[in-house]
Amino acid sequence: MDVLTLEVFKQMINRAYTEVQAQETHFSALDAIAGDGDHGTAITEALAAVNDSAREGTEFNQMLTQMAMNAMTRSCGSTSTLIGGFFLGMGTAAKGVQLNVPQVKAMFRAGLASMQQNTQAKPGDKTLMDALVPAVTAMEAAEGDIKALFKAGAEAAANGAAATVEMQAAFGRARNLGERSIGHADPGASSWACMFGAFYNAIN
Amino acid sequence: MDVLTLEVFKQMINRAYTEVQAQETHFSALDAIAGDGDHGTAITEALAAVNDSAREGTEFNQMLTQMAMNAMTRSCGSTSTLIGGFFLGMGTAAKGVQLNVPQVKAMFRAGLASMQQNTQAKPGDKTLMDALVPAVTAMEAAEGDIKALFKAGAEAAANGAAATVEMQAAFGRARNLGERSIGHADPGASSWACMFGAFYNAIN
Amino acid sequence: MENQIYKWINDPKHITEELLEGYVMAYADKVQLFGTHTIVRAQPKPEDQVAVVTLGGAGHEPALSGFVGKGMLDCSVVGDIFAAPGAPRLLEALKKFNRPAGILLVVLNHAGDVMSANMAKQMADAMNIKVKIMLTHEDISAGLDTPDQDRRGLAGCVPLYKIVGAAADAGKSLEEVYEIGERFNSQMATLAVAMKACTHPQSGVTIAELPLGEMEIGMGQHGEGGGGRSPLLSADETASKMIGPLMQKLQIQKGDKVLLYINGVGATTHMEMSIIFRKAGQVLQESGAELVDGKITELLTVQEQSGFQMILGKLDDDHVDYLKNHGSDAPYWTVNP
Amino acid sequence: MENQIYKWINDPKHITEELLEGYVMAYADKVQLFGTHTIVRAQPKPEDQVAVVTLGGAGHEPALSGFVGKGMLDCSVVGDIFAAPGAPRLLEALKKFNRPAGILLVVLNHAGDVMSANMAKQMADAMNIKVKIMLTHEDISAGLDTPDQDRRGLAGCVPLYKIVGAAADAGKSLEEVYEIGERFNSQMATLAVAMKACTHPQSGVTIAELPLGEMEIGMGQHGEGGGGRSPLLSADETASKMIGPLMQKLQIQKGDKVLLYINGVGATTHMEMSIIFRKAGQVLQESGAELVDGKITELLTVQEQSGFQMILGKLDDDHVDYLKNHGSDAPYWTVNP
């Protein structure tokens, strides 16, 4: 797979929505341990909005921007701005109806960069950045076609999320727990890893 | 025992206080089923006040009135006025430092009559009247000395209280429960039966 | 006592004194203590105005003492947890507020309160203190046709305090204040519901245990059970089941001006009460009634019980005026004049 | 979701909309809806006055929307349960209140709220809407020396609303309102405690389970755990353990004018909070501080959690004036002018 078409990207989004929704309860339960118990609801609603916007999309830039606005409008909490910022950023770096490998890499890099304007969280802080930053880095470093790129992203995200179990939270609602935040995965890292996993599953 | 002296009456009061206090938790628990869970506290506090006033008593009329005021001042809830009215009424019918059998009968009758000015509850309504009314009636009917009189009162009160288990409440907080009030003894009837039992135990 | 108490208290014996001390400390510009258990206004009103006094147990905060203040109560005589004050304490308050204009004594219909009030009134009468008793009895859980004396007084006393308090502060005579109050008293109705019992803060005993997943309409104000149990219903179903009988009791008709309050009794959230209000308000509006006064708040609580009381009142024009246009400045009821 | 929800709600998805509908129905003379999730005053103020806007999740009723009204907030933008509104919704509100006098946007320091506010402000800046953000961060549970950005905003925002709202309604400029508000913001501190967890009303999950008989000082406003757990202490011990650090943080000295509020978060009774107030107030008085403003009430709740927040503020003279002498008429905060 040398290019990522708009249609395939829409399938990836749809898959991400379905897989995340299937684990909604799990993500909320994770959030209940150290946060406020709503991450499953928030991320599912955000991806539902993104998925709805996919239906009307005819071009990457316009569609991604629309996805961002729709996600921010319909979902609430940290997830609203984080996922909104991600799609907003991706939109600035993607045009047309199909993207080649460097263009996909650039799109994800731009998504991450945009989010970093809204938060200073870094890998190690026990947030979704622990899944996203390694995922984007691995995708950039990946050699091969689109599939290889998403495979690398999915694996890195999964490993990153798993590593959050041992971390102490430094951002978000879990921060005040201090050492007691250790022992469970971060809900955002887990849901974003699920999303990156689904991206790959959709094309594998 | 042909007369009831002030000293013996004080011992009966003290015994009533001690026996009721020992069952404080039980009376509150009974009240929690259909009432508000405080009868043990209220009756114990009331009898503590009565008992305190006994210490300074030198004559029946003055002492009983003082007991009534002190009980009403220190205890709260229905118990305050009910027990206050009882001792207030007894005070109107007792004078001096010792009472013979007819005088004791008259004293208890007057206590009951005074209470009946404050409540229309009758035997069968599942209140303390189910213990008190039969007790006073049995005392009046009793033949023999002071001991025989209090024995009759204690037995009648105990039977009356036991009979409340099968009754449906028509007064007090339990009234609104309707049929569901059946199956447990009334707290007030139980504590007053305990009091009459203690009166007898003190002289037996 | 054996039961563990899971509450922030000190010695269970001193709960009432301590809570009243904290209360007057927080609102020192509005209320103060007279003795250890009686709350009075920080600025007493002139003696030529009727004094409005009430009595009742503690453990229902902010009721009843939270409504002492300009434009509402002059005095609240407190007993112990869920227990009416004894007659002697009430008599002290009546003596303090003795005045030619007279005293209106508002009593909620519960055996203990009524017996204390009657006993105190007998004593006051003997001392030529002018006192008139107004009994509230607006709980409809015992049935719509149940006689007044068999119906409990619930949180509907609180808007009544506002109405009679405003009338008294406006200089009305005792007879006028009584008439205005009785008119409201006879046109209001309350129904309570609970889904989780509370514990007595002194004994730790659970009062009227309710199985998880069940609710009970007609619950009394101390956790005493009342009406019918049912599985927990949705907010809309519960609201409908409660507003219906209340409207029937008051024979609400198109054009009637009404008051609807949802009084939280403890652990039930403002969130839920707002959702309940929405449905009950919709039903009222569909009937053509005009909602002129609404409240969603905790007026009279029952410890940490989950539940609420729904209070419906039919208002005459002067009731609307006393409720909404006359200012008040009690710690838990402030109205801009 | 699998968890059973023991609350009076309808469809868990529509809790927020429904509660807001109920709320504006109850207080129609004071507040109304703009769209589905934004509460504004029923009588908007003149455009030449600074508008005060806030944002936050639902499930904390009466906060935040309960404080919209004359003399306090102009607008509260609501998200979903415990979740900040997304930036687009906030932007709509900023557009509505766009005015030469400018908008003060009060934001509680929680990641979601801050990110939404920043994103909306970027968008508003691009549209030349004059907005200044004020961040509250008065929770001291993370330690007395923790930098502002790492401290949460708790219920101390509510007296802040009163102060900036009064200043704005008095015609102060945006810069002046900001200065007055920041001065209070930097002189207040809050500490929360909980002893029983709450459940999320949409998912039914228990948030931050606490073993029976334990309490936790430093609990966040959504049940998130925080400081140290200990066995349940008495009211006096708990109050002392909380007021001490708060006084230390603000360096309370003899003669300081202070505000002390006990904010109930749900199931904890007014009774307990009054007892807590008593002890904390005594400690303050012993230090020579002058208690000029007290409150014992539910301002910002956390569902049916048992617990409370203790809010201490050091007041300048103009803060006292804005808090106590300027009238306000929000549904849950009324002050006679």
Ligand SMILES: Nc1ncnc2c1ncn2[C@@H]1O[C@H](COP(=O)(O)OP(=O)(O)O)[C@@H](O)[C@H]1O
């Ligand atoms: N400041 C932040 N920077 C990056 N990620 C964050 C930040 N705050 C929260 N998150 C992520 O968001 C997740 C929680 O999302 P969600 O529950 O939807 O938001 P909220 O905290 O508003 O309830 C956390 O698990 C974490 O991964």
Ligand SMILES: Nc1ncnc2c1ncn2[C@@H]1O[C@H](COP(=O)(O)OP(=O)(O)O)[C@@H](O)[C@H]1O
């Ligand atoms: N109207 C009444 N007439 C006679 N006895 C009553 C009446 N009301 C209550 N009682 C008695 O008082 C008992 C309850 O006393 P207590 O719990 O101290 O008072 P309260 O109901 O005020 O909490 C009941 O069990 C009943 O025996």
Ligand SMILES: [Mg+2]
């Ligand atoms: Mg969350």
Ligand SMILES: [Mg+2]
């Ligand atoms: Mg009782």
Ligand SMILES: [Mg+2]
């Ligand atoms: Mg009682």
Ligand SMILES: [Mg+2]
């Ligand atoms: Mg949230």
